[in-house]
Amino acid sequence: MGEFTEGQIESWYHGQILRIPHGKQNPTKKYLTTEQILVLFSGDKIFLQEKVDGRIRAEKVHSAQFNAFENMTGKQTVHKHVMSYTDVPADKKIYLDCIVIKNGKPYVSDTAVEYSKLNYAILTNCKGWNLEQIFSVLEAFSKLPSHFGSAEIEGIVVKNYEKQLFGKWVNEKFEDKLSK
Secondary structure, three states, rough: OOOOOOHHHHHHHHHEEEEOOOOOOOOOOOOOOHHHHHHHHOOEEEEOOOEOOOOEEEEEOOOOEEEEEEOOOOOOOHHHEEEEEOOOOOOOOOEEEEEEEEEEEEEEOOOOOOOOEEEEEEEOOOOOHHHHHHHHHHHHHOOOOOOOOOOOOOOEEEEEEEOOOOEEEEHHHHHHHHHH
């Protein structure tokens, strides 16, 4: 396959992060299955990061590497921000991941981007957890304040780089604000 465009990488990356079902579910969104959730939490390192209310963008570093970031300028989002962020970087970019092209396919790397404020936790002893344990941890983390000045967070993104499996836990309050 030839070179990827920034738009192709953005679309691919966004499609990799399915929702973790809980509470009211949006019938237009894609959700992880129970088995996928258990696999998501089965790696050696599981990253929990704040989900932010922006628009995923990609910028090409070179032909085989892109940086994925959340664009926090209101005019670049699909909808008006429903979260009140008061502490975003000056360039309005919150970097998420590095995407590298290996053997003609995109791969999300955990090594090339400084996570800085985004990490809430790196879980290392969660193999064998059941859904109740997983949901309990996600619920607890989802009540934390935002690193970017909002009183509450939009949700949590869970990343298992080893298995290339990702999911997001969206707070019901955020979902309710979007539907109004």
